[in-house]
Amino acid sequence: MKLYEYESKTIFKKEGILIPDGYLASSPEEVEKIANNLKKEVAIKAQILATGRGKAGGILFAKNPKEAKQLANKIFSLKIKGFEVEKVLVEERLYPSSELFLGITYDLSQKKPVAISSSLGGIDINEISRKYPEKIFTLPINMAWGMQNYQGKLLAKNMGLKSKIMFKAANIAVKLFNIFSKYDCDLAEINPLILTQDGELIAADAHLELEQEALYRHKELEQLNIPIRKDSPRIPTEFEIEAEKIDKIDHRGVAGRVVEFDGDLGLLIGGGGASLTIFDAVRYHGGKAANYCEIGGNPTVKKVKELTKLILKKPGIKGLAVITNVLNNTRVDLVARGVILAMVELDINPSEYPVLFRSAGAYEEDGYKILRKYGIKYLNRDYSIDQAAKTAVEMISK
Amino acid sequence: MGMFVQIEIDYNKCKNVKNCKICEDVCPVEIFKFEKLDNNRKISVVEENIDECIFCNLCLEKCPQGAITIKKLY
Numbered sequence: 001m002k003l004y005e006y007e008s009k010t011i012f013k014k015e016g017i018l019i020p021d022g023y024l025a026s027s028p029e030e031v032e033k034i035a036n037n038l039k040k041e042v043a044i045k046a047q048i049l050a051t052g053r054g055k056a057g058g059i060l061f062a063k064n065p066k067e068a069k070q071l072a073n074k075i076f077s078l079k080i081k082g083f084e085v086e087k088v089l090v091e092e093r094l095y096p097s098s099e100l101f102l103g104i105t106y107d108l109s110q111k112k113p114v115a116i117s118s119s120l121g122g123i124d125i126n127e128i129s130r131k132y133p134e135k136i137f138t139l140p141i142n143m144a145w146g147m148q149n150y151q152g153k154l155l156a157k158n159m160g161l162k163s164k165i166m167f168k169a170a171n172i173a174v175k176l177f178n179i180f181s182k183y184d185c186d187l188a189e190i191n192p193l194i195l196t197q198d199g200e201l202i203a204a205d206a207h208l209e210l211e212q213e214a215l216y217r218h219k220e221l222e223q224l225n226i227p228i229r230k231d232s233p234r235i236p237t238e239f240e241i242e243a244e245k246i247d248k249i250d251h252r253g254v255a256g257r258v259v260e261f262d263g264d265l266g267l268l269i270g271g272g273g274a275s276l277t278i279f280d281a282v283r284y285h286g287g288k289a290a291n292y293c294e295i296g297g298n299p300t301v302k303k304v305k306e307l308t309k310l311i312l313k314k315p316g317i318k319g320l321a322v323i324t325n326v327l328n329n330t331r332v333d334l335v336a337r338g339v340i341l342a343m344v345e346l347d348i349n350p351s352e353y354p355v356l357f358r359s360a361g362a363y364e365e366d367g368y369k370i371l372r373k374y375g376i377k378y379l380n381r382d383y384s385i386d387q388a389a390k391t392a393v394e395m396i397s398k
Numbered sequence: 399m400g401m402f403v404q405i406e407i408d409y410n411k412c413k414n415v416k417n418c419k420i421c422e423d424v425c426p427v428e429i430f431k432f433e434k435l436d437n438n439r440k441i442s443v444v445e446e447n448i449d450e451c452i453f454c455n456l457c458l459e460k461c462p463q464g465a466i467t468i469k470k471l472y
């Protein structure tokens with residue numbers, strides 16, 4: 001879950017990293033009031049969950065409250081990378097003597113966290129690594145021991161800092177790592193970390209991304225006024241919200257991660273990343289999917305049943321394709337039970353409804369017996385996912 | 399009885415054991431429910447969960463009275 005800058009800064013403040021004096025505003029009038037109270041030149045920063053807002057005009061500086069209000073008007077009318085600006089952060093303007101970079105993320109090849117520092121802050125880290133790879137210093141960190149003080153100093157030294165300021169930066173690096181570990185982050189970044197003219201180090205920007213699967217462990221977020229949500233480029237539809245509720249009925253297996261489309265072929269698909277392949281195959285053969293979804297990890301019969309019901313009740317649905325990879329972790333018989341129960345509860349005769357199964361793997365013989373008993377057409381593992389998608393598309397175009 | 403699975407308890411056998419609720423403890427999909435009623439106990443089969451049975455056979459193996467029968471209905 002990506003946090004807004006102001007949310008990340010709430011955590012920084014709590015954990016002892018210096019941030020600029022600032023407040024959140026939802027209207028130009030509020031911006032004017034805050035600028036008035038701060039009695040300083042201010043930075044007005046759009047709060048969106050995307051990078052690149054600076055280049056898009058989402059960060060502006062104002063000399064006085066009146067100008068702040070005018071500039072805020074501009075920012076509130078922006079749409080940056082598809083995001084409307086609903087809130088801005090109004091902060092005292094900082095005058096850097098230098099801008100630095102400090103970040104922590106996971107290195108998937110090393111399978112451990114890696115801390116990154118650079119003397120070039122304020123620009124996108126990918127750009128720094130492309131143009132000035134020699135300016136980037138990376139340091140793997142052992143998760144069990146955490147970041148040691150000497151590692152903090154190494155990171156600070158490689159930002160080009162010396163003496164007292166180096167110690168301060170080292171301290172910030174250790175605190176940032178502690179945040180990374182304590183809040184189960186995938187990414188913790190300060191860009192830029194500003195060295196002010198009077199020798200203070202302040203996190204001018206803050207970027208935290210929390211691991212979605214670990215959010216349940218962080219009840220403290222609520223107290224910090226950080227609502228738990230799912231990253232999504234758009235607001236989920238009713239259909240998607242319902243599907244998510246179904247997936248949450250039970251911790252066992254996945255029968256969710258649904259995305260709604262406006263086609264007529266309902267999909268119950270999954271299998272170790274095969275969902276996307278299946279979805280593509282349906283499109284390739286001219287089919288129009290009503291939804292994308294993922295099933296796997298042995299969801300309960302009830303979860304499969306409820307998800308199938310949701311899909312079958314979707315207006316405009318002409319048929320259902322249950323296609324999975326060859327799975328050892330999702331039983332074919334349990335999926336078949338769920339689908340048939342859904343049909344029976346909706347008063348649909350399974351032998352008359354256009355439904356096609358291509359599932360194979362654990363308990364496939366039991367699954368096929370059930371499908372045969374209820375007159376449902378199925379393809380076994382001799383048929384590829386592509387052939388199954390083609391057959392399903394043809395089934396509903398008849 | 400579910401649509402795919404039939405599970406029955408022979409209460410004549412089950413009643414012989416005091417406070418036994420082994421089937422409830424071992425079933426991974428919560429098919430048996432134990433209730434304490436005053437001086438009695440009652441084990442029932444949760445109808446809405448029957449079709450979740452994964453045929454792990456734990457209940458059959460562990461029931462000290464051999465009181466449970468399970469049948470596939472396909």
Ligand code: SF4
Nearest residue numbers: 425451452454455457
């Ligand atoms: S066979 Fe397994 S899943 Fe089925 S009722 Fe017995 S313990 Fe539960």
Ligand code: SF4
Nearest residue numbers: 412418420421461465
């Ligand atoms: S394990 Fe057997 S004897 Fe014990 S409660 Fe269950 S059915 Fe009755």
